[in-house]
Amino acid sequence: MVRIQKYHGTGNDFVVVDAAEQVSDRRAFARALCDRTAGVSHPDSPRVGADGVLFLHLEAEYATPRVVMTLVQPDGSVAAMCGNGARCAARWAAERTGSDEVMIDTQSGTRRAVVSRDAPDDGNRSHGDTRGFADEVTIEMGRPHFLPGDVPVRAADPLVAEHVEGLTVTAVDTGVPHAVAFVDDVDAVDLSAVAPPVRHADVFPEGANVTVATRTVDEEPAFRQRTFERGVEGETDSCGTGAVAIAAVAHRLGRLGTGETARISPPGGDLFVTVTDDDALLRGPAALEFEASIPQPGLGRDADIDVELTDAGTNAGD
Numbered sequence: 001m002v003r004i005q006k007y008h009g010t011g012n013d014f015v016v017v018d019a020a021e022q023v024s025d026r027r028a029f030a031r032a033l034c035d036r037t038a039g040v041s042h043p044d045s046p047r048v049g050a051d052g053v054l055f056l057h058l059e060a061e062y063a064t065p066r067v068v069m070t071l072v073q074p075d076g077s078v079a080a081m082c083g084n085g086a087r088c089a090a091r092w093a094a095e096r097t098g099s100d101e102v103m104i105d106t107q108s109g110t111r112r113a114v115v116s117r118d119a120p121d122d123g124n125r126s127h128g129d130t131r132g133f134a135d136e137v138t139i140e141m142g143r144p145h146f147l148p149g150d151v152p153v154r155a156a157d158p159l160v161a162e163h164v165e166g167l168t169v170t171a172v173d174t175g176v177p178h179a180v181a182f183v184d185d186v187d188a189v190d191l192s193a194v195a196p197p198v199r200h201a202d203v204f205p206e207g208a209n210v211t212v213a214t215r216t217v218d219e220e221p222a223f224r225q226r227t228f229e230r231g232v233e234g235e236t237d238s239c240g241t242g243a244v245a246i247a248a249v250a251h252r253l254g255r256l257g258t259g260e261t262a263r264i265s266p267p268g269g270d271l272f273v274t275v276t277d278d279d280a281l282l283r284g285p286a287a288l289e290f291e292a293s294i295p296q297p298g299l300g301r302d303a304d305i306d307v308e309l310t311d312a313g314t315n316a317g318d
């Protein structure tokens with residue numbers, strides 16, 4: 001049996017597994033649990049499956065606890081960074097250590113996270129948290145990169161507002177590569193048709209997440225967001241690196257000031273991003289959906305990955 005938890009950040013949902021658990025084949029485990037029709041399900045969770053599995057290794061011996069985060073995606077690939085996942089990882093570590101500050105070691109660098117437990121309810125709570133509170137987490141995401149070698153893009157110069165497979169995109173690395181396109185109305189975009197050719201375009205040797213954004217008429221800087229994710233190979237309800245990518249590109253194009261906070265609204269809730277001279281801050285909720293123990297997929301019981309309800313934290317017996 002493997003002990004799991006499921007968290008989400010503005011609807012971007014993850015199975016969380018302590019790296020100490022014995023999972024012999026992480027790719028097979030992620031493929032099985034993330035499947036949106038046959039994957040993990042639970043009465044406390046609105047959806048079957050997940051957008052990825054976060055394997056978290058806690059190093060609690062430091063004054064500021066550290067977490068090594070590895071995200072294995074539904075197609076079995078590993079993503080170097082995940083903004084919504086990092087918020088979930090920070091909350092997971094905060095619950096175990098009591099520390100409100102956590103360092104998250106990712107394949108694209110170390111990120112500092114601050115968890116605030118008394119955050120005001122900004123409406124995101126409607127996405128559910130079985131513990132009844134919505135922790136807000138801020139991640140220092142680091143400076144976004146536009147240089148071709150950093151994104152990476154196959155070009156001599158940064159790709160800024162250029163046509164790629166039908167979209168006008170700017171390429172930016174916010175821990176993972178994003179192709180960002182500002183459009184008149186994100187809801188009018190047929191993302192499942194428009195995004196794959198961009199995601200696989202030759203100019204992106206490692207592929208790219210495809211993020212579309214629309215500036216909304218508001219007093220504060222605000223954008224609506226939709227992202228088609230590499231590794232999920234579909235649209236997710238929210239993407240943290242994508243939200244940072246929107247703010248970074250808006251900043252580069254002169255549509256967002258240095259130090260100004262933008263509200264970025266993917267379908268799953270609201271995120272807040274501030275681009276400073278040398279960093280980008282991502283703020284948003286992280287919510288627990290359920291905890292359970294499940295049989296390890298691939299050990300002869302693959303067909304049955306409905307969770308077996310165990311102890312506290314579930315509604316077993318309700």
Ligand SMILES: N[C@H](CCC[C@H](N)C(=O)O)C(=O)O
Pocket residue numbers: 012078079080081082083084085176177209229230231232236238239240241242
């Ligand atoms: N959803 C994640 C991003 C995952 C990136 C991954 N899809 C890739 O680059 O392969 C986020 O909140 O930032």
